[in-house]
Amino acid sequence: MSLKIESGKTIKLALPLIFGELAQMLLHIIDTAMIGALGGDSYKQVAAAALALSVINIPFVLGIGITMSVSQLVSMAKGKGDDGAISHYFYNGFWLCAVAAVLISVGLELGQNILFHLGQDEEVAQLAQPFLRVMGISIIPMLLFMTLKQFTDGLEYTRTAMVLSVLSLPLNVFINWLIIFGNWGFPRLEMVGAAYGTLITRTVIFLILAYIIFTHRIYKPYMSLRKEQWQLKKKSIKELLNIGVPSSLQVGMEAGVFAVSAIIVGSFGAMQLAAHQIALQCASFTFMVSMGLSQAGSIRTSNAFGQSDKIRIGNIGKSTLLMSLGYGIFCALFFIALKGTLPLLFLEDDGSGTGNSAVIGLASSLLLLAGLFQISDATQAVSAGILRGIKDVKTPTLLIFVAYWVLGLPLGYWLAVAFDMKASGIWLGFIIGLTFSSLSLTKRFFNKLK
Numbered sequence: 001m002s003l004k005i006e007s008g009k010t011i012k013l014a015l016p017l018i019f020g021e022l023a024q025m026l027l028h029i030i031d032t033a034m035i036g037a038l039g040g041d042s043y044k045q046v047a048a049a050a051l052a053l054s055v056i057n058i059p060f061v062l063g064i065g066i067t068m069s070v071s072q073l074v075s076m077a078k079g080k081g082d083d084g085a086i087s088h089y090f091y092n093g094f095w096l097c098a099v100a101a102v103l104i105s106v107g108l109e110l111g112q113n114i115l116f117h118l119g120q121d122e123e124v125a126q127l128a129q130p131f132l133r134v135m136g137i138s139i140i141p142m143l144l145f146m147t148l149k150q151f152t153d154g155l156e157y158t159r160t161a162m163v164l165s166v167l168s169l170p171l172n173v174f175i176n177w178l179i180i181f182g183n184w185g186f187p188r189l190e191m192v193g194a195a196y197g198t199l200i201t202r203t204v205i206f207l208i209l210a211y212i213i214f215t216h217r218i219y220k221p222y223m224s225l226r227k228e229q230w231q232l233k234k235k236s237i238k239e240l241l242n243i244g245v246p247s248s249l250q251v252g253m254e255a256g257v258f259a260v261s262a263i264i265v266g267s268f269g270a271m272q273l274a275a276h277q278i279a280l281q282c283a284s285f286t287f288m289v290s291m292g293l294s295q296a297g298s299i300r301t302s303n304a305f306g307q308s309d310k311i312r313i314g315n316i317g318k319s320t321l322l323m324s325l326g327y328g329i330f331c332a333l334f335f336i337a338l339k340g341t342l343p344l345l346f347l348e349d350d351g352s353g354t355g356n357s358a359v360i361g362l363a364s365s366l367l368l369l370a371g372l373f374q375i376s377d378a379t380q381a382v383s384a385g386i387l388r389g390i391k392d393v394k395t396p397t398l399l400i401f402v403a404y405w406v407l408g409l410p411l412g413y414w415l416a417v418a419f420d421m422k423a424s425g426i427w428l429g430f431i432i433g434l435t436f437s438s439l440s441l442t443k444r445f446f447n448k449l450k
Contacts, residue, residue: 003318007320010320017295019166020149022285029345031197031198032277038180043270043347044270047273047277048125051125051262054262054263054266060255067244068248069242070240071298071302073154074089074154075154076306078306084229089240093150093151094144094148096237097146098144101139108136109133109136118263118267119266135195138195138198141207142206144210145206154302160209165205168205172198243391246393246396257405261430264426268422274359278359279370282335282367286335286374290327290377293382295385298386301317301390302388317386320382321383321386323382325379327378328378334371335371338367339367370427373430376431376437379438380441383442383444383445384437392444402440407432411433412433415429
């Protein structure tokens with residue numbers, strides 16, 4: 001009965017997080033779909049966007065990992081009933097994440113020429129460069145928004161950020177419609193217009209959330225303590241980094257594998273890369289639900305950890321893992337059933353068997369493999385989250401490293417090259433790595449409960 005009760009509480013917290021994550025993921029899917037609607041050999045621009053995002057994603061998710069420390073320490077302080085600590089961690093966390101965001105953005109600007117040294121199609125690399133530069137700037141408002149969101153999530157006020165994320169979708173679509181296609185007299189910027197749409201949208205939602213936090217009554221108890229608590233302290237920064245750095249490495253290693261895999265697949269040609277990007281977008285979209293469950297489980301276990309309630313930690317962890325297992329099975333069946341339909345959301349099939357039509361066929365076969373790893377993907381994300389909630393981050397980081405960089409990527413590359421499986425070989429490597437990660441992290445959580 002207690003597992004059922006905890007499941008209900010976790011779902012209640014997770015739903016706004018899930019809708020928020022899905023909305024952010026939809027921004028990328030909308031961009032890809034609208035770029036794919038440009039006509040002609042639009043798969044080349046889809047491939048260029050994939051290349052740029054593969055370079056951006058590694059440092060970007062490292063920054064997201066740093067923001068996760070804010071929700072963990074805020075939730076722990078809430079469990080202890082310490083409003084002063086909540087206000088203090090918010091202030092220190094915001095400035096830590098702001099510095100990280102600027103460093104990441106500047107690093108991408110300085111390193112943009114890496115696009116031409118990755119063995120990619122020259123035309124694809126040329127198209128990707130201006131897109132990467134604008135998207136690199138958009139990391140700053142996005143990481144600042146994520147920091148504020150982690151603060152509100154840690155307090156279990158999750159709806160505001162969710163609503164803003166959902167409302168950002170029509171705004172993004174409208175801006176894209178104006179500047180991707182050049183409507184209403186605006187310049188036709190094509191794929192670069194999608195990057196500007198993302199930058200504008202991210203800036204707007206960051207500013208609105210900041211205004212709400214500083215003015216709404218529910219945050220007043222923490223904002224009113226700013227004179228006493230808003231000082232940068234080395235000890236607090238260290239606490240944030242002790243959670244944030246391993247969390248960054250965890251999500252960074254996963255994103256890094258997908259980014260490097262995109263570069264490897266790109267060496268097999270633009271069609272393979274475009275098909276890989278379509279399958280990855282679909283898998284990433286379903287993963288956002290797992291991420292929402294992971295964040296909710298992490299926040300709730302962190303709160304219970306702050307109260308030293310070991311029984312509740314166990315019930316929250318077990319119930320969240322069971323939900324992730326059920327969700328993973330559902331996703332696997334969904335991908336297998338709709339493998340031929342989902343690619344049509346991204347490209348138009350002219351039935352020629354070449355160009356866009358060939359890419360759709362390749363993407364359909366990759367979606368079969370993407371369906372197979374949905375179960376492991378969901379359970380490993382949740383197990384890592386609940387371990388983070390009890391401040392167990394160092395050993396899980398090592399296990400994730402082994403899963404992705406010792407097993408998944410090397411085996412995937414071997415299958416792709418030695419057996420000429422190309423993108424399919426890379427996806428089989430994903431399945432192997434994710435399965436190891438899921439089993440080892442879940443086992444570690446149950447060992448911790450003992």
